Amino acid sequence: MWIRKGERDRKKNVISPMPTQVISNEEFIPRPQTEKQKHVEHLITEMSEVRAGKLGMDRRAFMATSMGMATCLLASNKVWGNSFEVTEAEAWEPAASEEKWPKGEFFVMDVQGHFTDGYALNFRNMEFVKNMGFQLSNDKEAYSFRNFVKEMYFDSETDVVVISGVPGREIQRDEKGAMLEGRQRRGGVLPSWLMAYARDEINRLAGSARAFSQGNLAPNHYWDKVNNRPDRKAILEQMDREISQYKIASWKWYCHTDPGGSGGGFQIDDENSAWFYDESRKRGIKTFSVHKGYSYQSRTLGHLANPKDVEKAALNNPDLNFVIYHSAIQHGPNEPDWEKANQYDPATGDFAWHSVLMDIRKRNPKINNVYCEIGSFFGPLVISNPVIAMHGMGKNIKHYGSDHVVWGTDCLWWGSPQWLVDAFKRFQISDEMCDKFGYKKITKEDKAKIFGLNAARIYGLDLKKKRTPLGADALDKLKMAYLESGPQPSLEAAGWVRAGD
Amino acid sequence: MKLAFAALLVCGFAQAQRKQLPEFVAGDQCLFCHRNDIGPTWQKNAHNLTVQPKAGSADEFTLGSRKHTRQLRKTGYGRFSIQEKDGAWNGSKFAERCAGCHTTAVNAETKVFTEFAIDCYACHGVVDLEHTNDTRLILLSKKNRGGASMITSICSSCHLRGGESKAKGLPYAYHFVPGDDLFADHAADLKKAEDPALNAGDRHVWRNVRDVLENNSETTCLSCHQVHANSAQKHRRVLTSPACLDCHYESGPKKNVKAYAAASVVCEVP
Numbered sequence: 001m002w003i004r005k006g007e008r009d010r011k012k013n014v015i016s017p018m019p020t021q022v023i024s025n026e027e028f029i030p031r032p033q034t035e036k037q038k039h040v041e042h043l044i045t046e047m048s049e050v051r052a053g054k055l056g057m058d059r060r061a062f063m064a065t066s067m068g069m070a071t072c073l074l075a076s077n078k079v080w081g082n083s084f085e086v087t088e089a090e091a092w093e094p095a096a097s098e099e100k101w102p103k104g105e106f107f108v109m110d111v112q113g114h115f116t117d118g119y120a121l122n123f124r125n126m127e128f129v130k131n132m133g134f135q136l137s138n139d140k141e142a143y144s145f146r147n148f149v150k151e152m153y154f155d156s157e158t159d160v161v162v163i164s165g166v167p168g169r170e171i172q173r174d175e176k177g178a179m180l181e182g183r184q185r186r187g188g189v190l191p192s193w194l195m196a197y198a199r200d201e202i203n204r205l206a207g208s209a210r211a212f213s214q215g216n217l218a219p220n221h222y223w224d225k226v227n228n229r230p231d232r233k234a235i236l237e238q239m240d241r242e243i244s245q246y247k248i249a250s251w252k253w254y255c256h257t258d259p260g261g262s263g264g265g266f267q268i269d270d271e272n273s274a275w276f277y278d279e280s281r282k283r284g285i286k287t288f289s290v291h292k293g294y295s296y297q298s299r300t301l302g303h304l305a306n307p308k309d310v311e312k313a314a315l316n317n318p319d320l321n322f323v324i325y326h327s328a329i330q331h332g333p334n335e336p337d338w339e340k341a342n343q344y345d346p347a348t349g350d351f352a353w354h355s356v357l358m359d360i361r362k363r364n365p366k367i368n369n370v371y372c373e374i375g376s377f378f379g380p381l382v383i384s385n386p387v388i389a390m391h392g393m394g395k396n397i398k399h400y401g402s403d404h405v406v407w408g409t410d411c412l413w414w415g416s417p418q419w420l421v422d423a424f425k426r427f428q429i430s431d432e433m434c435d436k437f438g439y440k441k442i443t444k445e446d447k448a449k450i451f452g453l454n455a456a457r458i459y460g461l462d463l464k465k466k467r468t469p470l471g472a473d474a475l476d477k478l479k480m481a482y483l484e485s486g487p488q489p490s491l492e493a494a495g496w497v498r499a500g501d
Numbered sequence: 502m503k504l505a506f507a508a509l510l511v512c513g514f515a516q517a518q519r520k521q522l523p524e525f526v527a528g529d530q531c532l533f534c535h536r537n538d539i540g541p542t543w544q545k546n547a548h549n550l551t552v553q554p555k556a557g558s559a560d561e562f563t564l565g566s567r568k569h570t571r572q573l574r575k576t577g578y579g580r581f582s583i584q585e586k587d588g589a590w591n592g593s594k595f596a597e598r599c600a601g602c603h604t605t606a607v608n609a610e611t612k613v614f615t616e617f618a619i620d621c622y623a624c625h626g627v628v629d630l631e632h633t634n635d636t637r638l639i640l641l642s643k644k645n646r647g648g649a650s651m652i653t654s655i656c657s658s659c660h661l662r663g664g665e666s667k668a669k670g671l672p673y674a675y676h677f678v679p680g681d682d683l684f685a686d687h688a689a690d691l692k693k694a695e696d697p698a699l700n701a702g703d704r705h706v707w708r709n710v711r712d713v714l715e716n717n718s719e720t721t722c723l724s725c726h727q728v729h730a731n732s733a734q735k736h737r738r739v740l741t742s743p744a745c746l747d748c749h750y751e752s753g754p755k756k757n758v759k760a761y762a763a764a765s766v767v768c769e770v771p
Contacts, residue, residue, distance in 0.1 A: 117532075118634070119631075119634065120633050120634055121534045122538070139634075140633070166533055167529060167530045167533050188530060188630070189534070208720060223578075225578045225579070227578075228578035254533075255531035256529060257527070257530060258527050258529050258616070259526075259527060259529070259530055261527060261619070262578075262617070263578055263615070263616065264559065264574075265529075294531065294536065295544075296543065296544055297615075298529045298544075299528035299529055299531075299618065299620060299621070300542065300544075300553075300554065300616075300618050301554075302544055303556070376746075493543070
């Protein structure tokens with residue numbers, strides 16, 4: 001028998017800001033809660049009851065504080081091993097957390113921030129997000145630019161955001177051949193023109209560089225269907241526009257998507273990409289942010305999200321930077337069986353396709369232009385399987401170096417990135433895993449590089465320049481003219497688990 | 502010969518034959534947002550496997566699956582060459598016979614397809630991005646199920662084997678777009694539903710289409726089959742009816758089903 005996750009939690013009196021099992025969305029049969037997940041859940045309930053009781057607080061109110069999060073992290077450590085630096089005191093006294101983890105300690109530059117052009121994407125209805133206890137809304141306003149500014153800059157410690165592209169291409173001309181501008185160019189959920197507009201708005205309000213934007217153009221976005229090859233004229237026209245007019249700072253590529261109807265995807269080491277590199281190089285853009293992993297974001301081209309093509313591209317283009325998003329992890333947070341689906345090998349700590357990316361550096365220790373981005377990599381792993389998270393971060397640092405790991409969050413898909421900032425501040429690789437797998441403890445210096453110094457270097461951000469904060473009235477001053485009004489979506493929540501769990 | 506198209510006049514479909522195929526959002530983009538609801542199962546869904554890329558090759562593909570497969574080579578934009586049973590390569594057969602149901606959005610004039618395998622567009626049609634804010638805007642969503650005739654048109658565009666385009670004589674319809682009346686162009690003799698030579702699977706489809714088009718049945722493919730779950734679990738909920746006898750025996754345990762060998766002239770099976 002299946003029951004709603006919420007109903008099951010109410011029946012069992014489970015209140016947790018961390019997920020305690022993977023939930024079904026009706027597309028697959030609910031997976032039984034694992035013994036470890038049951039154990040964590042039991043500990044969270046038990047420990048929070050004791051603490052809330054002694055502090056004279058309602059347990060739900062307790063779990064909403066930093067003490068609640070600390071309690072969850074302590075429970076996670078007890079079951080999975082010490083992956084979080086958290087003390088008992090933090091689970092009793094909010095000041096203990098504030099003293100140990102002061103805000104503003106690190107410069108934080110998030111290279112993967114998204115919003116949408118007025119569309120609700122349903123990401124915030126994902127069970128693992130809901131189970132964080134944030135009760136995020138999922139209407140189109142939740143994904144709006146206005147909310148992006150609020151959650152990235154006001155509700156988190158993030159200093160600088162790179163507005164990162166999603167698959168889509170702009171329509172260049174109308175049926176009569178007249179050049180289109182702005183909204184008329186469409187371009188999907190988050191087009192290049194809109195990213196540029198938003199970046200300028202943020203920087204105008206801050207009076208300093210607080211945002212960069214990427215460009216969506218890729219080698220297969222405009223296709224000559226008669227000759228079955230890239231429409232180079234159209235691509236160059238778009239390239240010039242995105243670089244000169246939109247002033248993008250990096251390209252964002254999705255090899256496994258085909259918005260131009262080319263009939264296929266592309267690889268970053270193929271001849272069309274090589275041509276694109278040359279043209280981009282001439283125009284001064286040398287950073288290529290490439291989505292790798294999350295393979296079921298493609299209907300038939302998912303295999304092209306395997307990072308195997310990074311090797312040749314990096315070797316052939318040592319002057320270019322390749323930022324590999326998601327550290328190439330193959331599957332997503334709602335995967336019915338995370339360990340099995342990613343072919344996780346506990347003996348080595350390898351998992352798909354992260355291991356492909358790691359092997360490239362092992363074979364080519366001189367490669368110095370590949371960066372592992374950790375958006376939707378660190379976060380989902382650290383809350384669902386901290387052991388795989390320790391392997392993932394441990395290997396990224398071991399093989400590529402802490403100066404080649406880049407902070408990204410994929411927010412605001414997951415709400416404000418503050419919970420990720422908090423989690424990474426406390427994240428640590430256990431002594432046991434360091435001994436067994438040769439990982440190193442993550443130092444504060446490492447974290448400073450990962451949180452922002454590496455990205456600042458890639459994007460040429462002068463850290464000595466003053467960055468003024470956005471004023472308290474910034475949200476009111478945002479020019480929101482491009483936001484369209486429309487009907488609100490259904491907010492029906494779904495999700496099923498076994499009644500016996 | 503009695504043709505089905507007359508029955509469709511009541512459905513309010515777009516009746517004009519389309520000169521061109523519309524622009525549509527490709528499935529890769531759909532799955533950016535639907536990565537967690539549709540994504541986990543779609544790569545293994547039969548609709549997504551009608552043409553499969555061969556590992557390690559950009560130009561080689563496999564048509565079909567399990568027992569019946571043919572090798573394909575990409576020969577240009579939206580074109581495949583198919584390997585005959587004798588090993589020879591045929592440059593036109595795929596476009597003439599297979600493309601309509603194994604690829605998406607085939608231009609019936611040039612016989613060039615837009616996407617290989619079955620893309621979201623093949624069932625959901627041209628999708629407005631605004632559907633994220635109002636799911637009634639997407640065909641076959643929970644809030645826009647479509648009528649029985651519309652659903653039957655969509656499913657029949659591939660699963661009703663044996664029809665023919667009136668305009669082009671192709672075994673697939675001319676520029677069919679979900680929401681349109683398939684039978685405006687696709688001629689299908691519904692008497693075939695009782696053809697004893699049909700295998701059980703095809704007969705099941707033909708009878709269902711006939712019942713919807715001629716007998717106003719509200720039972721469609723989607724009454725029993727869950728496409729995204731890749732499952733026919735729902736059909737267990739259906740009350741016993743004559744349609745059951747296409748596959749099940751009149752008496753005895755229902756789990757015992759009649760064995761049959763798929764056969765199709767179009768697909769050259771067996």
